[in-house]
Amino acid sequence: xxxxxxxxxxxxxxxxxxxxxxxxxxxxxxxxxxxxxxxxxxxxxxxxxxxxxxxxxxxxxxxxxxxxxxxxxxxxxxxxxxxxxxxxxxxxxxxxxxxxxxxxxxxxxxxxxxxxxxxxxxxxxxxxxxxxxxxxxxxxxxxxxxxxxxxxxxxxxxxxxxxxxxxxxxxxxxxxxxxxxxxxxxxxxxxxxxxxxxxxxxxxxxxxxxxxxxxxxxxxxxxxxxxxxxxxxxxxxxxxxxxxxxxxxxxxxxxxxxxxxxxxxxxxxxxxxxxxxxxxxxxxxxxxxx
Amino acid sequence: xxxxxxxxxxxxxxxxxxxxxxxxxxxxxxxxxxxxxxxxxxxxxxxxxxxxxxxxxxxxxxxxxxxxxxxxxxxxxxxxxxxxxxxxxxxxxxxxxxxxxxxxxxxxxxxxxxxxxxxxxxxxxxxxxxxxxxxxxxxxxxxxxxxxxxxxxxxxxxxxxxxxxxxxxxxxxxxxxxxxxxxxxxxxxxxxxxxxxxxxxxxxxxxxxxxxxxxxxxxxxxxxxxxxxxxxxxxxxxxxxxxxxxxxxxx
Ligand SMILES: Nc1ncnc2c1ncn2[C@@H]1O[C@H](COP(=O)(O)OP(=O)(O)O)[C@@H](O)[C@H]1O
Ligand SMILES: [Mg+2]
Numbered sequence: 001x002x003x004x005x006x007x008x009x010x011x012x013x014x015x016x017x018x019x020x021x022x023x024x025x026x027x028x029x030x031x032x033x034x035x036x037x038x039x040x041x042x043x044x045x046x047x048x049x050x051x052x053x054x055x056x057x058x059x060x061x062x063x064x065x066x067x068x069x070x071x072x073x074x075x076x077x078x079x080x081x082x083x084x085x086x087x088x089x090x091x092x093x094x095x096x097x098x099x100x101x102x103x104x105x106x107x108x109x110x111x112x113x114x115x116x117x118x119x120x121x122x123x124x125x126x127x128x129x130x131x132x133x134x135x136x137x138x139x140x141x142x143x144x145x146x147x148x149x150x151x152x153x154x155x156x157x158x159x160x161x162x163x164x165x166x167x168x169x170x171x172x173x174x175x176x177x178x179x180x181x182x183x184x185x186x187x188x189x190x191x192x193x194x195x196x197x198x199x200x201x202x203x204x205x206x207x208x209x210x211x212x213x214x215x216x217x218x219x220x221x222x223x224x225x226x227x228x229x230x231x232x233x234x235x236x237x238x239x240x241x242x243x244x245x246x247x248x249x250x251x252x253x254x255x256x257x258x259x260x261x262x263x264x265x266x267x268x269x270x271x272x273x274x275x276x277x278x279x280x281x282x283x284x285x286x287x288x289x290x
Numbered sequence: 291x292x293x294x295x296x297x298x299x300x301x302x303x304x305x306x307x308x309x310x311x312x313x314x315x316x317x318x319x320x321x322x323x324x325x326x327x328x329x330x331x332x333x334x335x336x337x338x339x340x341x342x343x344x345x346x347x348x349x350x351x352x353x354x355x356x357x358x359x360x361x362x363x364x365x366x367x368x369x370x371x372x373x374x375x376x377x378x379x380x381x382x383x384x385x386x387x388x389x390x391x392x393x394x395x396x397x398x399x400x401x402x403x404x405x406x407x408x409x410x411x412x413x414x415x416x417x418x419x420x421x422x423x424x425x426x427x428x429x430x431x432x433x434x435x436x437x438x439x440x441x442x443x444x445x446x447x448x449x450x451x452x453x454x455x456x457x458x459x460x461x462x463x464x465x466x467x468x469x470x471x472x473x474x475x476x477x478x479x480x481x482x483x484x485x486x487x488x489x490x491x492x493x494x495x496x497x498x499x500x501x502x503x504x505x506x507x508x509x510x511x512x513x514x515x516x517x518x519x520x521x522x523x524x525x526x527x528x529x530x531x532x533x534x535x536x537x538x539x540x541x
Binding site (some may be wrong): 035174176177179180181182183184185186187194195198199 | 341343346348371372373374375378379381383385386388389397398401402447450451456
């Protein structure tokens with residue numbers, strides 16, 4: 001009887017272990033696959049030419065494979081989305097955590113959840129139909145599909161993660177800290193910004209990093225609003241991101257061609273970026289638990 | 291004797307349940323007033339009414355008057371932040387901010403507009419000395435306050451309250467989470483502080499009330515049953531319920 005029970009226990013442990021290993025296996029498989037398929041093109045093109053080449057002309061008679069414009073565009077686009085999205089998201093979180101009446105809070109939180117659930121193709125579609133023409137008209141430029149449009153879309157897309165993660169961090173701040181501050185004669189708003197926010201800072205930092213991760217990995221929505229030309233990034237210029245560079249040429253690049261191999265190399269670069277961001281995120285999450 | 295605070299017909303409701311019933315009390319200046327009574331009788335509620343910390347709780351309704359230096363604190367033109375600066379509070383559980391010892395003390399003065407570094411240094415030292423903890427922390431002012439022991443944290447909280455130069459200090463069971471040695475340090479400190487401040491302290495420890503307080507108020511189920519000189523009250527309580535409580539028959 002006892003033996004059978006132990007056997008059952010062990011079997012169940014084994015099953016859980018295998019299920020866990022499936023995830024690890026996927027990550028390993030993807031990593032290995034990306035490294036193997038990403039290295040050859042980098043070798044052929046030369047790592048400096050590849051990373052810092054300023055021209056991408058994969059279908060030209062004399063093709064050039066410089067992804068510096070994509071790297072910069074991804075960095076600028078993400079940074080722009082963070083600069084625009086973090087203050088809005090952060091302030092919303094402070095409002096929800098500390099100020100909003102319960103009813104208002106429920107409504108806004110529901111809206112935020114909904115925003116998180118909207119598929120990125122819908123963001124792209126709305127951006128294409130509303131934002132792009134809007135930018136064209138407001139700034140008097142020939143085409144509104146630009147880095148600016150992508151930044152705005154990304155900023156909106158990262159709002160839910162920033163709001164939710166900062167909100168959780170702010171709500172976890174012990175009420176006693178705030179009471180102590182109020183009892184010293186600080187106003188509620190002073191209390192939020194000088195006590196609650198500093199006490200939640202690692203959680204808020206994690207929210208920002210999560211936003212960065214989300215923005216840098218997004219492809220579909222920005223492909224639809226950024227114009228997708230491989231230019232060096234400028235605010236009103238049509239641009240291409242690391243993600244969209246892969247997505248836009250993959251379908252027609254010939255198998256085995258250097259072009260296709262270079263697309264895998266771009267994916268590898270993107271992957272490394274995201275690994276880096278995850279490492280930073282983990283650091284903050286660990287820090288906030290202490 | 292001067293009266294710093296005069297409470298008249300104070301009633302307080304949490305939603306529909308009444309937690310304070312028609313409280314009348316006068317607090318003597320530069321003395322220690324102890325609030326005793328079984329748990330749930332309204333001591334903390336009463337204490338928090340005195341610096342309007344109850345304002346922050348949803349559904350609280352208050353009637354009656356609390357006059358602090360001849361001004362009803364519930365009047366519309368009272369600046370509640372200024373009121374809370376004058377009437378400091380020390381909580382049951384030590385609650386230093388997750389900041390350095392220095393920043394904890396400097397928090398209040400900074401809030402009230404003091405930026406000058408030398409002046410802040412001065413206030414920090416003075417407040418920590420005032421709370422009898424300077425010698426223990428003077429070499430680690432930049433270290434986190436959360437690294438102190440519970441008793442040290444509580445004295446730090448007292449120092450933090452002193453840093454804004456209050457007039458009255460409210461203490462809600464400040465020693466209930468502390469060991470006996472820290473407790474006696476805080477009691478000594480309270481007796482010293484009463485030379486400069488008016489202290490109102492909630493305690494469920496009757497020996498503590500006897501040891502340190504000048505006057506004692508006994509609460510029961512939201513009523514103030516008896517109030518007067520501590521010695522007299524513990525020797526010869528007027529009310530049967532007070533007698534039952536201080537002789538340990540209930541609570
Ligand atoms: N925030 C609150 N909301 C509703 N009821 C409360 C609240 N705080 C205290 N009470 C109630 O008021 C009564 C007095 O509580 P309290 O003042 O904390 O008592 P004491 O400090 O004497 O133990 C208790 O019955 C308690 O349940
Ligand atoms: Mg209490």
